[in-house]
Amino acid sequence: MNTSDVKALVFDVFGTLVDWRSGVAREAAAFLQRHGRTAQEADVFADAWRARYQPAMEKVRSGERPFMKLDVLHRENLDQIASEWGLDHTKVPAAELDALNQAWHRLDPWPDTVEGLTRLKSRYIIAPLSNGNVRLMIDMAKHGGLPWDAILGAEVAQAYKPAHEAYLRTVDVLMLLPGQVCMVAAHNSDLAAAQKCGLRTAFIPRPHEHGAMQATDLKPEGNWDWVAQDLIDLAKQLGV
Amino acid sequence: MNTSDVKALVFDVFGTLVDWRSGVAREAAAFLQRHGRTAQEADVFADAWRARYQPAMEKVRSGERPFMKLDVLHRENLDQIASEWGLDHTKVPAAELDALNQAWHRLDPWPDTVEGLTRLKSRYIIAPLSNGNVRLMIDMAKHGGLPWDAILGAEVAQAYKPAHEAYLRTVDVLMLLPGQVCMVAAHNSDLAAAQKCGLRTAFIPRPHEHGAMQATDLKPEGNWDWVAQDLIDLAKQLGV
Missing domain, CATH: 1.10.150.240 (Putative phosphatase; domain 2)
Structure with a gap:
């Protein structure tokens, strides 16, 4: 890709x-x-x-x-x-x-999150597209050291994922085409909705999100553009 | 104060x-x-x-x-x-x-901008409340190294300053009371509108914004909460 x-x-x-x-x-x-x-x-x-x-x-x-x-x-x-x-x-x-x-x-970041985001930020605009509101994302970023370029997501879009407005309004705020924006998620359903809107997609498994007995989202279940072990691996695949 | x-x-x-x-x-x-x-x-x-x-x-x-x-x-x-x-x-x-x-x-930051923002960020949430749109602010921050916690302002509020909605919707996104938010500006008219909305106010003169012959906004023209020489001085006054 x-x-x-x-x-x-x-x-x-x-x-x-x-x-x-x-x-x-x-x-x-x-x-x-x-x-x-x-x-x-x-x-x-x-x-x-x-x-x-x-x-x-x-x-x-x-x-x-x-x-x-x-x-x-x-x-x-x-x-x-x-x-x-x-x-x-x-x-x-x-x-x-x-x-x-x-x-x-x-909430604490996973061990690879801050390094991965920092590397990705060197070449790309990085922003949350979360259902969490802006103040929640600001506090979490200050708590965990997440180096966002901007806080986007449901509150700015006034729509909750997986509603298409959440993705498409975010793309509009970024003044990009959908194909110039990549959604990164550990959830196949989120990526499926983003892909339907024309965004690129990257899957990262988080097999312990729901604890030791997790049975969902253990592997990619769609034709995603990138599949990476973690954010540092994704940064390597994206050349940074 | x-x-x-x-x-x-x-x-x-x-x-x-x-x-x-x-x-x-x-x-x-x-x-x-x-x-x-x-x-x-x-x-x-x-x-x-x-x-x-x-x-x-x-x-x-x-x-x-x-x-x-x-x-x-x-x-x-x-x-x-x-x-x-x-x-x-x-x-x-x-x-x-x-x-x-x-x-x-x-656009390039003034010489004190990045150091001042970085110091202020250590204690406060910092965000632009500009009429510039989000993508413009993202690009400017990446160009000049402005360490924003979030990109707020006219596009997120869907209202241009000095309309009161621009200030009050920003306060709402931050989940604060107006008196917990301080507007920092080199323009007295911006501070006057913010003050009417209940925000705190800080004035910083930028006597060369309009070139050598500038005749406006050379000094504070209202009862602002803080008046500082530049952003580093403001950080000192705010204890960081």
Whole structure:
């Protein structure tokens, strides 16, 4: 695949660049222990919280409700999970739930992420194309040292992936053609949507995103332009 | 003035952080010489081009036309200036005018800009709140080494300063209160609009933005929260 036409790389973030499950579980463990539960339940709590991610965005994608920042959706989902676990507002102050909601802003990058992005930035425009809102992405970048050129994604596009507007409005902001932009993700479904919009695609497996028993997205399931072991390998393949 | 509440600094860019007049004149000089004019006319050409900046944005602010990227307005204005100077499409290929329009993407920072921003970034979120579009700001940052946390401004807000939406939507994206955001600018009118929206304000004089004969914005003309000699002085005043 010829790299000469690609001018910008846009990245999925949760799972592809940062380990959301460990980061959320770490903060959930302390929260649960403060409220009579055990730290061993933290992974289940993190998975339950994340399980409400797609359904919450679907209400925006379907037009049932207007666009809302992901921080707002995360916070609503946390209210629901907390209630299910008997940790609702009758027992836990809202400020403590607000603080736990910020766990998504403090996720750690995978070991290859910062070096890979730094190398890729030397030749390409790099930006997140995440469903996370701008402030969440800013805080995460400051926390983990992600060297973005710009913060793009759902909030700037006012559309959640995999809605085509999320990809096409990002391409418009970059003033490029779809074929000059490459979507980088650990999720085949994200790449499939990007490819339908005319973007180039790069797959990186993250086999532990969902823990040791992960069964999805272990390998490329489409005709992607690049498949790399990690971001450093992708940088090598792209000549930087 | 207490700095403890300020979480983010947003910056005017053209004039405040970069020397647009010298940068545009440098590229206009080569352009004019290629077409039978002299390099000595380049400053006048740059000023004439910039003089069409506010009227073009006013058509958007007034609702006469929908929001358009500044790159598009710059290009339309260049067509008009080129025509006035007898350098219209009958004599100059569109591709050459397109290339000259990119001069705005390659403006050099003032000598204190990069050090000042780098110091301020260590404690605050820093982002442009410019009327320049996102791609223009990305290219300029890569050209001059501006270490932005995010690219905000008119295109993200879909409103041109000094419309209040430009400031208030930026504050909303940052998930802050207006009083937690400080507008930094070399233009009193920009600060006056920001202050009306509840933002904090910092003035930095750029007495040569318009050349040796500049008569405007030589000193603060409002009750601004901070007045600094340059960005490094502002960083000192803000404790970084």
